[in-house]
Amino acid sequence: MERLKYIVEDSTIAELLGVQNFTNKESAILELVKNAYDAQANNVSITFSDRSIVIIDDGIGMSKSTICENWMHVGKSDKGYSLSGTEDNDGRVLAGSKGVGRFALARLGASVNVYSAKKGEIPVKWTTNWSESILDDLTNEENLPLGTRIEISALRDRWTEKSIKNLINYLSITCNDDRMQIKIYPNFGKGVSYIFKKPQIGKNFVTQIGLFYDASELKLYYTIKSDEFSNLAKNYCRSLDLQYFSNDVSILEELAGNTEIDSSDGELYSMLKELGNFSAELYFSLKTPTKQDVERFCYNYSALPDRYDEGVVLYRNAFSIASFDGEKDWLGLNQRSRKSPAAATHPTGAWRVRANQLSGKVEIDKKENYQLRDLANRQGLEENEYFKLFVKIITIGIAAFERYRQAIIRSIDKKNAPKPSPTTPMIDQILRGRNKEIHLTSNETKALAQEISVVKAESKSFQDEKESTEKKYRYDVRILNVLATTGLKASSIAHELKNDRNSVSVNYQYIVDALKEYGFWEDLCSQEYTEYSYKNVPQLLSRNKAINQKIVAFMDTMLDEIEKKKFSPRSLSVNSIMENIKANWMRDYASLLINLNVDESVYFETSEDIFTAIFDNLILNSWQQNKASSQIVINISIHKVGSLLKIVYEDSGVGLPPKYINDPMRILEVHESSRENGHGLGMWIVHNTIRMTGGDVISIDGHNGFHFNFELGEKL
Incomplete structure (x- = not known):
């Protein structure tokens, strides 16, 4: 038996792991900057000329053994978490780990000379043209300064003034540590400066959103600091703090039953623990608010002198992760806004922040967040279940900011309602x-x-x-x-079935009577013929009867709901409408007990569809949330006060899910649902319908059952 090892040509490795591996020339430069950082360099310089790139760092350097045992061993790395236990360690978390970063050199040029001097070791020179590599001792160069000098020639790219400036901007965004100074020559009047080092409100952004995920508590803590609105706005937002807001979210409760997360509750708990702590600091600002909007919404700023527009960058310790450096909308912000495109002024729709309105940084750690793994080529992260969970937690924090800001905008916008026409x-x-x-x-x-x-x-x-x-x-x-x-499709089917309604409702009894008349029924009910459920004819017929009753109820409901007269506004008896709704639900759902407290003398100028849209959704929610209960008691109280109907809806169920208890108004937002496969539109329709009449939701409570207090107006 002979043990074999793969043999790969040097030029093939250079092509695959270098030329083809790095998406652009800037990312290849960054890889070499990371190498200098890991070497504990305080300074690294990058000099461009027409024919070469020279990179010099003052780090710990490499010895002959380092070159032979690590540099030339593809896929092997001597880089752990940090250089702990060495005199050179200054606390840096090492950026490298895959053992392929050195092939960034191949992406940049076809010929490379590396000179390196390490303390107490003979300086070395490593030379390659990617077909062969040569290592020499520089015995006559013992005074060579400690560190590494890399000369790259036969360049694969042109480095123009524009591309060098782009590189400076790129490094300013991708570096998140000032322990090593990066200098570019020529720099054309620009230097590498860490973009998010000293963020200033009113200069770079108008609102700062701080997030911290605590994996031990499974909680996301968030803090919002804002200077977006002027003092004038306080006149319209007396119950809101326009400059500061903080709270926390139980992530386990927030994600319970979420169909986007492919895991059971037990698996979700474990994954949230294993994900580890992380933090984010995000910066919000509008790109170009108009003068009219500045006045309309009492904005503090019509323009920012140095607005952040770099996007959201994901940093693992000192450097960003390739493909998550702000260019890519990796949080899916634009997709979220397309799903819910409502303006912040929309009274019921959920406003979503756009990708071009948010910049900032998300910070993870090499050890703490080990489940967020680099791709083999180090050009991104594995988008596994942990990554999806990670993104979901961040967007939960962003959603908290969206609700906070939309509440302010809605309050301010009330002053912009149309005024009576002026006298002329x-x-x-x-x-x-x-x-x-x-x-x-x-x-x-x-x-x-x-x-x-x-x-x-x-x-x-x-x-x-x-x-x-x-x-x-x-x-x-x-x-x-x-x-x-969807409703039209269902009503079409209901119309087609209408002619068969009588047959559907009575066929069960006809079949049973016929079997009795022919003398088969008693035999079919005997133990011999009922041993197996799939051959138990009486049981199968009984199940069919129950299904047919549901089909008949569906047909009756569909055909009744779309009658044209139900959409015509007129003076209606509120008690009659509610008695009809009660009768329909209690007929079809045996577990429901609906109690009405409605004055029989109350008439209201409205259309019947208003009541069915509201109460059908409310009752359906009560049943769906509590369908395991043997009985669900619903109490509905309606009284007329002036031109409004004051309505209190209560049920005896389990109340609101935990994630809504402290912020119950969230259930009115579109697509908010805690049920698996729930669409989150029911309560949004209720809220929209209420506001359409000129009414409003007064209060919601979900501690002991569900309590919904609202008003209806006569405006249609």
């Missing part, structure tokens, strides 16, 4: 006498000019309101069109 006596006078010659005094001319100015402003205000309303309804219609299409 001078214009009216002119219009009344339009066929007559009109002579105006100086004061009348001034008055006329003032009226025209007011009318123009009012016209602009109405135009803005029109555009805002159109945006709102475009968003609503997109969601409702999906539901309407």
Whole structure:
């Protein structure tokens, strides 16, 4: 038996792990900068000329044994977590680990000379053209300064002024540690400076979002510091702190039942523990708010002198991870905003931050977050289940900021509601006498000019309101069109089945009677013929009967709900509508007990679909949340006060899921659901319908059962 080892040509390794492995020339330079950092260098310089690149660092250098045993051993690395136990250690977490980073040299040039001097060792020279490599002792160069000098020639890329400036910007973003100074020659007046080192509110951004995930507690702590809104905004947001907000989220409760996470609750718990602690500091700002929006929303800034627009960068200790350096929307922010494109002013839709509005850094650790693993080529991370969980936790923190900011915007926007049309006596006078010659005094001319100015402003205000309303309804219609299409398909099927309704409802009894008449029934009910459930005819027929009853209920409900008259506004008896809703639900769901407290004399100017849209969704939610219970008690109280209906809806169930207990208004947001396969549209429809009537949600509580307090108006 002979043990074999693969033999790979040097030129093939250089091509695969160097030329083809690095996505761009900047990432290859970064790999060599990381090598200098790992060598504990305080300084590294990179000099470009037409024919070469020279990289010099003052690190610990390499000896002959280091070159032979590590540098020339592909896939082997002597780099652990840090250089602990050595006099050279200054606490740096080593960036390398794969043993392939040296092939960045092959990406940059076809010929390389490396000179290196290590304390107490003879300096060495390593030379390669990627077909063969030669190692020499530099016995006559014992005074060579400690560190490493790399000369790269036969360059594979042109390094122009523009590309060198791009490199400086790239290194400024990808480096997250100032223990090593990076100098570029020529630098064209620019230097490498760590972009997020000294962030300034009002200069680089308007809001800072701090996140810290504690894996021991399975909690995400978040802090929001903002200077986005002026002091004037405080007049419209008296219950909100416009400058500071902090809280925490139980991630286990937040993700319970989440279908995007492919794991059981027990697996999720373990994964959240294993993920490890991490932190983030994100910076929000609008790219170009208009002068009109600055006034409308009381913004503090119309422009920032040095706005961050680098995107969100993922750092593992001192350096960013390739492909997560801000260029790529790796958090999926734009995808989130496409799913929920509502403006921040939308009264019921969920606003989502866009990728170009957020910059900042997410920081992980080589040891702490070992489950977030580099790809073999070090050009990204494995997008495994841990990575998906990691991204999900960050977006939960971003969602907390989105809710905070949207609450402020909604409060401020109330002042922008259309005002009554101004009186225009001078214009009216002119219009009344339009066929007559009109002579105006100086004061009348001034008055006329003032009226025209007011009318123009009012016209602009109405135009803005029109555009805002159109945006709102475009968003609503997109969601409702999906539901309407599903409903139309179902109603079409219900119409087709309508002619078979009688057969469906009575066939069970016909079949049983026929079997009795022919003398088969008693035999079929005997133990001999009922031993196996799949051959148990009476049981199968009984199950069929129950299914048929559900089909009949579905047909009746579908055909009843789409009657045209239900959408016509008129004076309706509230008690009659509610009794009908109660009867329908208690007929189809034996576990429901609905108690009504409604004055029989109350009539309300509305349409029937308003009540069915609201109460069908509320009752359905109560049943779905508590369907394991033998009985669900629902109490509905309705009283008319002035032009409003005051309504309290309560059930005796388990209440709200833990993630909503401290922030119950979240259940009104679109796509919020704690149920597996839940669409999260039911309560959004309820809220939208309530607001459409001119009413509003007053309070929600989910501690002992579910309590929903709201008002309905007569505006349709």
